[in-house]
Amino acid sequence: MAAPESSQTLQDATDAQPADTLRLDSGKSARTTAAAGSEQPVRFTGRRAAQASAASPGSGSGSALAVRPAGTPKRFVRQQVPDEILLHEGLNTAVAALPANYNFEIHKTVWRLKQANAKRVALQFPEGLLMYACIIADILESFADVDHCFIMGDVTYGACCIDDFSAAALNADFLVHYGHSCLVPVDVTTVPCMYIFVDIKIDVRHLVDTVRFNFEPSTNLVLAGTIQFAASMQVARQELTADYPSLNIPQSRPLSPGEVLGCTAPVVATSADAILFVADGRFHLEAIMIANPTIPAYRYDPYARVLTREVYDQEGMRKVRRAAIEKARSAQTFGLVLGTLGRQGNPRILEQLQRLMTQKGLTHSVVLLSEVMPWKLQMMPHMDAWIQIACPRLSIDWGEGFTKPTLTPYEALILLGQAQPWWEAEGATGGGDDAYPMDYYAKDGGDEVHLLHVISEAMPEVFTNYMEVNADPHKLAIVAERRQTRQVRKAQELMTSRYNPHCTEAGAGCEKHIMQLRNDLASVNAWPAEHVEALLVFVPPVCFNATCQAAADRAFLTVIFVPLLGLAASIAYALRPLPKQTPDQAEVFEDPQTGSVFAGEAGTLPERDAKGELAFKPISYTPWPVAASEQGERIRIAVGPVQNKQLRTYVFQKMLPQPSKVMSITMPRPMGIVFEEDARRKRAVVCGFLEGSVAEQRNKVANLNQNMHGSAVRIGDVLRAVTATNFVYPTQSLFGAKPPVRTVVVYGADGQIWPKVATALKKGDISDGEVTLVLERRVFKDD
Structure with missing residues (x-):
């Protein structure tokens, strides 16, 4: 680890100092130790000079500086953010609207901008963080005394793309760059700059x-x-x-x-x-x-x-790059592309290449491009080959997409005879194991590519960083949908940790809490009232008020509706306190007449209302959580030999969520559904289907027929319960049920393997036929 090593080096250096190391006494001024009557300022004397002076005749008590033993070096925290910013209630409330696991260093930024007295601030984000740009700009304008924030919309692939030139052109007096490290030193940029790494907390x-x-x-x-x-x-x-x-x-x-x-x-x-x-x-x-x-x-x-x-096709990549170099040897006219995306291009490398090509008698022209695209280069067909001084990965990853050879500066040096080819280096085999330099930003690069590692004023001479652009429209759509859900998730987490609209222990006090919740959501997120009311549906039964601790022992079934045949069931709220129960003291049933799923206390008979529907009774525990395994395995239900191609859980998010609904879906085994564990929310979510499976076929049909969505599993559905045992409870016998009756059991922590569900409940053997899933699904207006 770098930090401990640096600390150890510093300590070792301190311990290695001799006992008579020169030190200025902190209690007295250096002038007071000078000879009497001297009015000249005392110069700082180094350790060696002090030792030589002490050894010379006449040195002693009358010396200008006293030699004292070295003490423990003191460390001071500089530029510490003051408490009035760290503890600012309004600022902390606004910061809470950002993802909790993303460290945007808002307090530090506010303090730095106030120190610099910045009034016109440019903000630069990579595309993955651009969705937070507006709220961060609002925070800085509200709390950092900033008059105007510019959100720079040009694409930002890496720290090499820091666009201080455009910020200066906008007359900005400060630039904040998010998501990358300090590759371009802050003392080199044309405007004062601050880097925010955006550290992401993970498990x-x-x-x-x-x-x-x-x-x-x-x-x-x-x-x-x-x-x-x-x-x-x-x-x-x-x-x-x-x-x-x-x-x-x-x-x-x-x-x-x-x-x-x-x-x-x-x-x-x-x-x-x-x-x-x-x-x-x-x-x-x-x-x-x-x-x-x-x-x-x-x-x-x-x-x-x-x-x-x-794995990476090392040999294939090297063969392609070597073929591009060989093809460029016959070129007579070269185009030198200097990247202008931020600090990506390097003028000094351009000058060196121009000088070398002039010496070789090669015709060349310089082209300035912010993004090197094949279709742009095709507009200049008179060029025989290209050398792009932007990002080496453009040539390595996309070189075959260009109609003309497109070389990196390192490959251009090989072409011009200034660098040894990797296939001719000592020990080279001409295969995939040969060393191909990937140190375009390293200070200690090899001599064979010395032009790429010239350092001037601590600024690297080549800035070449590139981030892959996903061109798959389907994946881009998924990314866009996931971005839209993050703000909603943050609001739900806020409610989960602080509020409970159903708590009545404190009387009218909780109504005040709910009003506070509405105001917080409306002010922090600037959402319309109808959206705030929709989010209140997800408030859990835990109140943040200290006077409402008794609410933790109260359970409520806030939304219950499970129309197996597409019929809407009634919603009931139960507020009476119930004794705590274990999972063995409560049961989850499926009504054989209506097909509804309900929860009830063990040994009790669920009542029916006048319409014949079940009157749902609450239980004092939520369905058993699904805990993530230590090895990070995925839950696979009847996956078969085919591997899961969907690696991410994503939810179709078309608008702010309305109340969710619960439904039962029955299908034959094997279903071919792949679930993913969500350890933070303690649940399992449908994340994909196996090719050719029953679940995939039903999903395709449902996408064509909107009326069939209730009969198909959809990606994003939350698993609440799973099948199916062949036995009848005594309470079901009172309904006239006869064996076999499918009984829905709660999905448990041991539910990754089907037999363990039955073993946990000790109720019988799992059915080998159809399987019933109880799924929770968010409802949208167009569903």
């Missing part, structure tokens, strides 16, 4: 357990990832050090320990057995795989909580 315990479950203690592991998870990687390293003493977090300076860019990755020791990469995508992982082609790589997705073995 480190799950990551640690996953590593321990999958890797032997003797494994030499290398841990790396993207900047958002750098802090979590350091915590995981502390947890794993005892079991994996050789665990290493490499560093490619000037990047942070463990940080990998799409164009820059550390080369680790060949003795490493595996690389464990923490990220939700492959783009940055591929950089460290290219730089270390012989070491197996694994990726841990902190969102999906899945560990996968990753």
Whole structure:
């Protein structure tokens, strides 16, 4: 871990100082130790000079500076955010509207902007964080005395795209860049700049357990990832050090320990057995795989909580890049593309290449582009080959998409005879194991590509970072839908932790709490009143008021409706207090006459209303939570040999949610439904279907016929209960039921395997025929 190593280095250096190290006495002015009558200011004297002076004749008590033993160095916290900002109630309320696990460092930003007296502030976000731009701009304008915030809408792929030039053109006096590390030093930008890494909190315990479950203690592991998870990687390293003493977090300076860019990755020791990469995508992982082609790589997705073995076609990539270089040897006219997206392009590299090409007698023209697209280059057909000084991954990943050879600066140096080809290096085999430099941002790059590593005033000479753009329209639609749900989820979490509209223990007091809740949601999120009322449906039975503690012992069945045949059931609220019960003291039944599912106390007969429907009775516990396994496995129900292709849980979100509904759906086994555990909310969610399965076919039919949605499982449905045992309860016999009757049982913590459900309830054997699922589904206006 870098921080402890740095601290140890500092301590070692302190301990290594001699006992007579020069030190100014903190209690007296340096002038008071000077010779009497001297009016000249005392100069600071170094340790060696002081020792030489002490050894010379005449040195002693009359010396200008006294030599004292070195003390323990004092450390001070500088620029600490004051309490009036950290404890500001309005600011904290506004910050609560942002995702709790995303650290936008709002308090620090407000303090920095006030210090700089910034009035016109430019905000730059990557596309994944742009959805929070407006609310952050409102916060800064409200609490940081900022007159106007500019949200820069140009695409931002990485820290190389920091656009201080555009910010200066907008007459901004400060720039805040979110989501990337400090690659361009703040003393180099044209306007004052502040970097916010946006550290994302993840379940480190799950990551640690996953590593321990999958890797032997003797494994030499290398841990790396993207900047958002750098802090979590350091915590995981502390947890794993005892079991994996050789665990290493490499560093490619000037990047942070463990940080990998799409164009820059550390080369680790060949003795490493595996690389464990923490990220939700492959783009940055591929950089460290290219730089270390012989070491197996694994990726841990902190969102999906899945560990996968990753591979990269090393030999194929090198063959394609070598073919592009060979094809460019016959070119007579070259186009030099200088990237203008932020600081991506490097004018000095452009000048060096121009000089070399002039010496070689090659005709060349310079083209400035913010984004290097194949269709743009095709508009200049007279060019025989291109050299793009923007991002090396454009050529590596997309080179075959260009009609003309498109080389990176490193490949251009090979073409011009200034760098040794990787296939001719010592030990090269011409295969996928040959070293292909991926250190376009490293300060300690190899001599063979020295032009890429010229450092001037602490500023790297090549800024080449690139983030993969997902061109799949279906996946882009999913991403857009998931972005729209985050603000709603935040509001629901706020209500979950603080409010309960059903608490009556404190009388009219709770009505006041509900009014406060409405005001908070309306002010923080600026939502219309009807949307706020829709969200109140999800308030759980726990009140934040200290006078309402008795509400924790009260259970309410707020919304119950399960029309098996599409009929709407009645909704009942029960407010009477009930004794605490265990799962064995309550039962969940299916009415054989109406097909409704209901919950009742054990040994009691559910009553019917005048219409013949069941009068639902509450139970004092919620359905058993589904706890995530330590190894992060997914729940698979009748998955068969086919692998799950849907890796993410996503919910169709077309508007702010209306009340959810519960439904029963029966289908034959195997169903082919894949569930995913949601450990934070303690539930299981439908996340995909197997190809050709019954569930997939029904879902396709339902998408064509809106009236059939109630008969098909949909992605995003929350699993509440599962089938089906062949026996009859005594209470059901009173209804005239005869065996076999399907009885719905609550989905339990041991429900990952079907027989364990029956074993847990000790009621009989599982049916081998049809399966009934009880699912909770959000209702939207167009459903």
